[in-house]
Amino acid sequence: MISFAYGYPSTDAFPMDTLRTISAKMYDEYPPDTFLQYSPTEGYAPLRELIKKRLAQYSGIESDDDVMIVSGSTQGMDLAVKVLCNEGDVVLCEDQTFSGAVKAVQSYGVTALPVPMDLDQESMDLDALEHILQTTPNVKMIYVIPTFQNPLGTSMSLDKRKALYEIAQKYDVLIFEDDPYGELLYTGEPIAKIKSMDTDGRVIYSGSFSKVLAPSTRLGFVMASGELMRKLIVAKQVVDSHSNYYWQVLLAEFIENYDFQSHVEYLKKLYRGKAKAMIDALDKIPSTTLRYIRPTGGYFIGCHMADDIDPERFYDLLSARHVAVIPGDIMSVTGEGYEHDFRLNFTRPSLSEIAEGIAIIGEVLEESRIGADTDGAFDPENYKELSLASARLEPAATAIVQ
Amino acid sequence: MISFAYGYPSTDAFPMDTLRTISAKMYDEYPPDTFLQYSPTEGYAPLRELIKKRLAQYSGIESDDDVMIVSGSTQGMDLAVKVLCNEGDVVLCEDQTFSGAVKAVQSYGVTALPVPMDLDQESMDLDALEHILQTTPNVKMIYVIPTFQNPLGTSMSLDKRKALYEIAQKYDVLIFEDDPYGELLYTGEPIAKIKSMDTDGRVIYSGSFSKVLAPSTRLGFVMASGELMRKLIVAKQVVDSHSNYYWQVLLAEFIENYDFQSHVEYLKKLYRGKAKAMIDALDKIPSTTLRYIRPTGGYFIGCHMADDIDPERFYDLLSARHVAVIPGDIMSVTGEGYEHDFRLNFTRPSLSEIAEGIAIIGEVLEESRIGADTDGAFDPENYKELSLASARLEPAATAIVQ
Missing domain, CATH: 3.40.640.10 (Type I PLP-dependent aspartate aminotransferase-like (Major domain))
Incomplete structure (x- = not known):
């Protein structure tokens, strides 16, 4: 994962x-x-x-x-x-x-x-x-x-x-x-x-x-x-x-x-590297597929997938590939209408996880395009249980997304 | 104090x-x-x-x-x-x-x-x-x-x-x-x-x-x-x-x-001694002046002064003598009607503080009897500031009595 x-x-x-x-x-x-x-x-x-x-x-x-x-x-x-x-x-x-x-x-x-x-x-x-x-x-x-x-x-x-x-x-x-x-x-x-x-x-x-x-x-x-x-x-x-x-x-x-300030500076350096790695990886995905906001600090990158991507298919396929993101609806006030948005955290994963995971996101976005060939390797139906265990549901005790 | x-x-x-x-x-x-x-x-x-x-x-x-x-x-x-x-x-x-x-x-x-x-x-x-x-x-x-x-x-x-x-x-x-x-x-x-x-x-x-x-x-x-x-x-x-x-x-x-249980047993021994010291000291005060409930555990002894004691005078004189208790009104649901009651904690003070402090309470109770001689050593008016700083008011930040 x-x-x-x-x-x-x-x-x-x-x-x-x-x-x-x-x-x-x-x-x-x-x-x-x-x-x-x-x-x-x-x-x-x-x-x-x-x-x-x-x-x-x-x-x-x-x-x-x-x-x-x-x-x-x-x-x-x-x-x-x-x-x-x-x-x-x-x-x-x-x-x-x-x-x-x-x-x-x-x-x-x-x-x-x-x-x-x-x-x-x-x-x-x-x-x-x-x-x-x-x-x-x-x-x-x-x-x-x-x-x-x-x-x-x-x-x-x-x-x-x-x-x-x-x-x-x-x-x-x-x-x-x-x-x-x-x-x-x-x-x-x-x-x-x-x-x-x-x-x-x-x-x-x-x-x-x-x-x-x-x-x-x-x-x-x-x-x-x-x-x-x-x-x-x-x-x-x-x-x-x-x-x-x-x-x-x-x-x-x-x-x-x-x-303490040295510690904060250490964190800034650590996370600056991770943010850059994630930005570099995201930049390989065509902007016609995914747009994202380039952050100048913090913990997160907000992403928006193109209209012709099927978000449900995207989240299912993504969890089948063992990559977790937070779907936009969860982070919205009304809980709906933001299914094309998702949040990426870059502080927690390693640099190699960032490179690998974002590449997978790029692939899964292509596979989730409306009208794309669905006879490929991943059939979401086969992964229903896995799906429930990963990106789509949160652990019972951490329902509030930090 | x-x-x-x-x-x-x-x-x-x-x-x-x-x-x-x-x-x-x-x-x-x-x-x-x-x-x-x-x-x-x-x-x-x-x-x-x-x-x-x-x-x-x-x-x-x-x-x-x-x-x-x-x-x-x-x-x-x-x-x-x-x-x-x-x-x-x-x-x-x-x-x-x-x-x-x-x-x-x-x-x-x-x-x-x-x-x-x-x-x-x-x-x-x-x-x-x-x-x-x-x-x-x-x-x-x-x-x-x-x-x-x-x-x-x-x-x-x-x-x-x-x-x-x-x-x-x-x-x-x-x-x-x-x-x-x-x-x-x-x-x-x-x-x-x-x-x-x-x-x-x-x-x-x-x-x-x-x-x-x-x-x-x-x-x-x-x-x-x-x-x-x-x-x-x-x-x-x-x-x-x-x-x-x-x-x-x-x-x-x-x-x-x-x-951990040994630590709890240590605490029980420590506090048992303090409870006994306070009970022994309280027993020297006539029950016509003060009644109290003999606890079998915990942190507190609840006291009730006789009807012919003036509670306001008692609390004023007591704080002038640098002894703090919690007046009953503070610990009551309605905040009034329990001025003859007060709470004593026995876990915090030392054994010598318990002996000395309870003896002072006994003296102050006698001095607070309605009709008692008020020309003695302590005039509460002289101690207004002290009074405000001790028993009657609690520190701003700890208004909830543990």
Whole structure:
């Protein structure tokens, strides 16, 4: 099985030696109460300060807003919906987006409404957004992944970000800027975060250490202004008191004393190579068969197959060839209408898996062309069970696509 | 400051050497993907099995029900309310109970209704419970801490547990059996858990490793039957994907290969001594001044001061003497009417702090008797600031009393 499905870090992404060293140091030098006891809901104060410093230094966010540690950026969105939205309210999302955020919205009886993407502009279609805001009551928040979008890999330009912020001001709605991949820039210059333009406390900025430290730690954070942050803290208290504190202390040590930034630079180099390998492989597929968005960072490449490809046949044949992708419907707000789209992850597979797997995708696309010869080697019917076990269905316990 | 306030483990409660050893072993021997990667929502399969084995071995719960790892038993209750209750529904609670559970209930627009305690029977008043069930629509769940109750330290007898389960059957409501202290028995024989009587999947059983491993890990679990568990898993997926996985793997190693049960026995010995010291000290206070419930395990002793004590004066004078307790109102469902009650924690303070602090409580009770001489050494007005900083107010970030 070659998997381009889940948004997992590479097996080579974990700084084992540093983690082992810091862990030993904590047991040797830290009093047990400082990392094994109950802790403040907001999180470990030195870590919160270090995150603010890093946001200023590497993400251009200089803000007096406070930072709270949460259990993955997933929890940040869950808490935001919990404290900001009532049943019947509306949250606007990019039409293809992180399915966990959509499910968080829906779990509170709140409607997630898709805003069409303008793919050429790598942005939400802002005219469409404004039209929706003019015609839809009770919109509370715009959920957006402006940088290295999931699943599309797009990044909004500075102008589009400014325009989005101004629209949010005009219609007085909040923006939830989800930025779990934000530091993983591989080419070009970084684009200012929407949070950096936030003059009136309208943007909840959400970050994660899942992609740059380790997903198992469930360490993420939200940055929000005064009263909003107080509400988020109260909500966090009620749902789980605080996030794992051992890892908060460990991460603060890492950032402060073990050159965390070098680790991030190592990851950028590792993933830059993988992204390039996948782009090179995709470039061998004719653009009349497959179009894709060339990412400048992050985890994903969004692909769109030509109209004359039969998507069902494509997914069946692909899983018969033991290659897994995430079909677009799964990553769409409405769950349908995006069967010609699929998401590729390039951080997890090896370079040789990337070359081999993308070549297979090219072959399978040709075999899936409507009217193509179906008497070839692969009859999907023979692979029904295999199909169920791979690309089309997700493991029961990981139904949310990271 | 001598604090009997929070339900914190002793500083001596943490098995530093074992944790250091297992952590090093994981970095040396486990592939990174097995403890640093994304993980199943339900938790680490070997840990879930080990918990089921331990429940059978030490808690008398032999069940086919499944176990899911959650972030502290706090999250277990939050998820249960989220999936089981609609706005306007009712959850019944002991009138004095864990305030975090009450806040979880209320955070979903669900009403937490108090059931009076029958303190002589160390149980909810089951007649009162039945009356409430007969007269109150939309009761979905009974939240109960039958073993080493928080804040009272009571334990329901086997007969009362059976009767409670039968009432739940009769009125077709669920029971949420919260048991974070359940293993910490110091005297007498263990009493069967309500979950062990659960023939029709009516009991959600919730456990925690906060009190027997380390609170900072946020490791707890829920046990529930088929469809109910599936709903809890979906809810957990949405709110935070999964709990910290590094610690799940570490705890499984601890249970399987490093004699976790010996550590629990060590804790029982440590806390048995502290409980005895507090009981001995309390016995020096006349029962006409203070009555208390002698616990057989757990973390807390529930106290009730005589009617002729002025509680406000008591709390003011006590904080002026640098002794902290949790006033009963904070631990009550309605937040009022329990000012004559307070909770003492005995696991956190040292033996000498227990002797000294309880002696001070005895003195302050006498000084707080209505009509007592107030021209003594302590004028609460002089200590307003101190008072605010200690017993009466909790740190902003730990407003939920563990």
